[in-house]
Amino acid sequence: MDWRRFGFIALIILILIGVVVLVGGGEVSPTIIVVSMLATTISVATPLTLGALCGIYCERAGVVNIGIEGMMLASAFFGWFAAIYLNSILQMAPMPSLLVGVVAAILTGGLLGLLHAVLSVTYKVDQIIGGTVINILAIGVTGFLNRQLFFEQGSIFGGQVPHAPGVLPRLKIPLLAGSPIASIFEQQPIAVSAVVLVLVTHFVLFYTRWGLRTRAVGEHPRAADTVGINVARMRYANVIIGGMIAGLGGAYFTLESVPSFEPLMTNGRGFIALAAMIFGNWSPFGAWMSALVFGAAQALQINLQFFREQIPSQWAFLQQAYIVGLVPYLLTMAILTGIIGKTTPPAADGVPYEK
């Protein structure tokens, strides 16, 4: 763990929370503000964390994947569709419907991962173009099916969006009940899974043979091949796993956050996840911390709007939601320039392997 990078990330998060406390501290107790911001941060960072983990699996194995956005969007749709279908048409109870929906989302992600692997590893299509194809395909298919299945008269749902079986519930922790910091830790299942997956990925990548092989394939595929590792197979496996994780990220949007699907609802988060991965230097913990930074930026936006009246006039530009909304994107660009720290991608990242 690069302590300089870690320190910088922690500093940014502190600054973001600090700004809100400064502005709103007079109106609402600072403790409440900090707790509220942390709770929001962890929650909204979920898809970013999962997206970044997907990126890590793919790129550590040497495959660039910019189709994370499309994977999340498609999974969000198909997971939601499965949950609704089971609940409305097959009359399944809400919780099982939601859980099957999550599984459907994961499978969708895995399938798109398979497509990306086929395009990149077998057909050796340029990986960025392949990722773009997945994004465009996801936008087109989800937009079309969303309209056709839910709003056309003859469709199976009879032209109305049926009521969704709700969202996954928050996991209450008995120990913390009533405590002021409870809301930080009482998160929904996918948010919790994201954190767990960070730990799991770290372990797998750096402490197992599988992880070693994966990294070998991403750094020196020819050497790995010589030692008998099947480069294509490792890449396929990692990209599919990455896709499945992205699928879980997609499930967050429609099964955990709000029980509805909007066209383009991922809103660029798949790309911000890539930035988080790069800034985290392709390591799971680094990616997670970077995702938290972006989450905090989003929380900042919302809270500054809430405290709009309290913003002193010298800082009037902060009242402009459009300006504050720029923070995540400017942050990403700043990160990519490397002023904050040089990043080292896997050596064979993006290069198709020719036997």
Next chain:
Amino acid sequence: MSTPVKKAAPKIASTAREKLRPAINAVLVPLLAVFTAMVIGALVIKAVGGDPLAAYRGLFEGAFGSAKALSETTVWATPYIFAGLAVALAFKGGLFNIGAEGQLAFGAVAAAWVGYALPDVLGVTLPAVVHIPLTVGAGMLAGGIWGAIPGWLKAHTGAHEVINTIMMNYIALNMTSFLLNGPMKDPHPLNVVARTPRIAESARIPPIFPGLRLHWGFVLALAIAGIVWWVLQKTTLGFEIRTAGANPDAARYAGVSVSRTIVVTMMLSGVLAGLAGATEVTALNYRHELGFSVGYGFDAIAIALLGKTHPLGVVLAALLFGAMRNGATRMQFLTQIPVDVISVIQALILLFVAADAIIRWIYRIRAREERLVLTRGWGG
């Protein structure tokens, strides 16, 4: 006596075929990609209960069925041509410009401002022959700057242009929202929408025929396509761009400054995208409005690839996409098939063009050209 004649005849026929062969091969895969995508699209329509032939008939009618339809198709195609050229030029330089959307937006905003505000600022009425070039030029400049920024960042920090251009798109969206809801908002009392005031009469590019929306911007687009081809093929700059794109090391060896070329390529790409925005403002809407993301950025990528990054191909592909977008409304009107099916078809076209091996396998065509490879990891 018959033998010499027999020997001569096949020789002439084969020469003709040899001349045509490259042309046929070039269009074959894209054409088949479109065809296959439409077949699959038909299957999709059928699967959800629609009538594919009726749908395609509606599409065709909406795109080409009348003078008005044709004019509307060119109206849609014009920004696609510019944006497609932008992306294609970047591809030729080995760069991936996903930022066409943002560059277009800034081009439109800048053009709109020069169009409605400049006469007031200068205190004079400008003749069209001055105002129009200034307006269009402002759009080109704004787009060029917006494109040059990620270019510079790539050249000097190694930051990959893919994510930077995507971020610039979101930044552009936010900034134009701010401008069009605030300082540049149309102050007309009847207006509530986020848009600029109408540009002055002197800044407007007229339509070609009265009553139809087909405008000279379309002609400009075709001309620019020709200019881009000429620059790429016949000038030193074009040579530098293509070489830096194909093999940066060889380019350096040949004395080309690769980092300078990267910035110039992205800037020119931005200029073209900015032109897309500027012509929409000066020739079609006469103002800039906070529109909805039609997705020019992604469409432009598909168009550039479908057109094999060749300016003529881009023009044809842009016309195709313009036709599809235009015809889709009529298709929905007649058959209730949602317009989104067009997006599915376009995505499939892109898939088949990108993975042309699939098309080759279906139709048994041998590979002839080299593959387009742009990814070299994240650079740095």
Next chain:
Amino acid sequence: MRKYLLASISLLTVVTLLAACAPAGEGEADCSDPDVFCVGLVTDVGKIDDKSFNQSTWEGVKQAEKELGAVVQYIETTDSKDYGKNIAQFADAGFDVIVTVGFALGEATLEAGPQYPDVKFIGVDQEQYPGAEVENVVGLIFPEDQSGFLAGALAALMSESGKIGSVCGTDAVPPVWRFGEGYRAGAQYVRPDVEVNIVYHNDVGFDKTFTDPEWGKTTAISMIDKGVDVVFGAGGKTGNGALLGCAEKGVMAIGVDTDQYYTVPEAQSALLTSAMKLLTPGTFDLIKMAMEGNFPQGGNYVGAAGLAPYHDLADRVPAEVDAKVQEIDQAFKDGTLQTGVSPAKPE
């Protein structure tokens, strides 16, 4: 290899010819026939599915189909430059009434009016200004500020923490502004020391501002974490997200446009009422008038606005509170009370 090539090219040609030369249209209703009454609806860039605005208006049109036997159809606009084109599709096909939904279509509707003098245009949320009226265009408008005022008063009276909030779409849209500021005015009218927090979703473009339930929910929860115990969700699907956030956190919510008890059942446990603007009956009434020949000669037609019933939370509303709300409602009807809210956001 060549045979496959030829085969595919010929197939391509055949199919293209087929598509192009086949006879047009089947047995569709002919709207140019004077006996056939056709009503068309053009949505704003947004969809027919938004669970409030576009949908409620469409319900009114469908009611005309059911009760008046009209032939109805809709076109969804995907790009604002197509407003005129979409209106023309209906007008050229001989439709009798065209409903354009949303203030953004105001200009296009006013332009189409004189071009198609035989067509009756209903412009939903398109306020017609005195002196700029067009004879065959009627603006269907609503007193959203009154509806919001009632909601604000109720919220202020029901709040135990003294903090209420509202999550809205962009205030650049006058009806949203009126809902939001009406809410603020109503709350302060009944309880001057109440704290009102209104957050408008100004940081995204028009395409997202009414279709961002995630933001709506996150913002509402953020407010609730700070002590707000009644939230008014006013902004299409964005507002719906806020209602869901309230349900999750167990505080009271107020819906908008229609009785959201029915459109967002996931929030039933939290839904106190909805600040309604009755789009469906308003649209239907105007269509009926057009059919019967009493269409107003341009200008505005003011629809009805008011609060929805309390549903599940009815026993939590004390009698005095309900009485006060009714009193205000009556004062509006008598004209003795004004909300004091400007029609649109001041520059």
